[in-house]
Amino acid sequence: MNRDEEIALVFARALETIDGALTTLYGVPRDDATKIEQGLLDWFRRYARRPGSARPPSSLRTDLIIMACRAGHVYSVAQFDQGPAASEIRERSLALGPEVMAKELLDGLEKRDGEREP
């Protein structure tokens, strides 16, 4: 497996978590969530080619999740005055900020990884 394929695999494995974060934690509608995810994949592929990212692809997952939360946060703030009243979950996500939300998601992913190991 080459590095590009490894990067795609890291993204694929994190996609379910990212999708849940965007749609549930940040209240992003389905269509827009898909567009953000496509953008995140493009970004992540380029990000992995930066000279400061010459690490094993699996260790770039943290950066991907943080950026996904930042994207959700920016989207949610941008829509704040336009959409329906914010849900409690979305209010919490915005109040805690993307870094804290990403940490919660990463803790969940690490727990899941641990459970999968034999």
Place this chain on the structure above:
Amino acid sequence: MSGNVVQFPWRPKRLEHRDSRPAAERALAVPIVDRAQRADDLNLDDAELLLSAAELLLSRVQTAPAASREDAIFFYRFIEEPPREIGLHDERDYYLGEFALIAGAASRVLFRIEEARTWLQRSEAHFALVQNANAHWARVAYQRLALLIEERQLTQVLELAPMWAITFTKLEMAEDALKCRFLEGLAYSELGKLDRAIEVFTSIASEASKIGSERLLAQAFNNLVGFYADLGNEEQALSYAAKALQLQKRLKDRVGFAKLQWSIGDLLRKKGKPAPALESYRQAQAEAREIGLRGDLAALHLVIADLLLEAGQEAQAEWEIRAALPIIDEEKMVPEGIAALSLLRESLRRRQIDKQALRDLHGYFQEK
């Protein structure tokens, strides 16, 4: 909670990854004066193209520093003014930081010290806003360490380079960690501790080979040629020269080739062979001139002048010195060599070259 409506940065993708490299090469082939006018046609604001352009320019900093510097400055200015939306999320700041870093690194190689410092400050400011900023700040710090070598702040380099090597290792950036060890080895050589320098570079060569970095391996061999030449160990110097040359040809490393010819010139001179030494220096000089290595070009003029003086060719030596002085003035090189420079200039006026001043002055350039 209330707030202003912020536009979410949707941006359509234009170039595919596989098309970005040829597109970047095509853009770089267009003369800078015409490039901005053809921005749409060349996709200059496309994130894929910019990433490939940055990769290409970074790989050319050593081999074509003058062109890399100009191209990096072009892209920096293109993104910066008028402010353009580039890519997604942190990408605009990343590209500004990256092109500023390349401009800084190329300026350093070209001995434009003040300019390098300013570009590195710009780079650092932009990198503050990108994901994984620590890794990019560390890359800026490496360039600053390399600048300290140019400024002969060797004690500082010996203290800081090993610290940064550890930081890079923790950041899982093995090649950058090795580059810091390079600076440590160079500082030892500058201090005349050649045995320590050889020890460091032998270990670097072994490590570079392990991680598969041919570029660093070639540079390590090149430095070992110079050290063994200084010690008068012809056999070892030539053995490393053969290894370095093979890699340089494969990598098209013209800077490395110029430095190798310089080291071989030194070796031949030490062995009492002035004519072939001069030939080697001339090859190095021609290469340095062509790729815009102004510091090396000035130093080689002085080294050749010294050799010509030894051979009793005062007039030609004077010509070489007169060719070096404007470059030294223009680039504000060797600040600590100002006394030697004044002595040399004075002796030129008297038409009686001060050999010690000449040696002192080119001694300040002997590096890398």
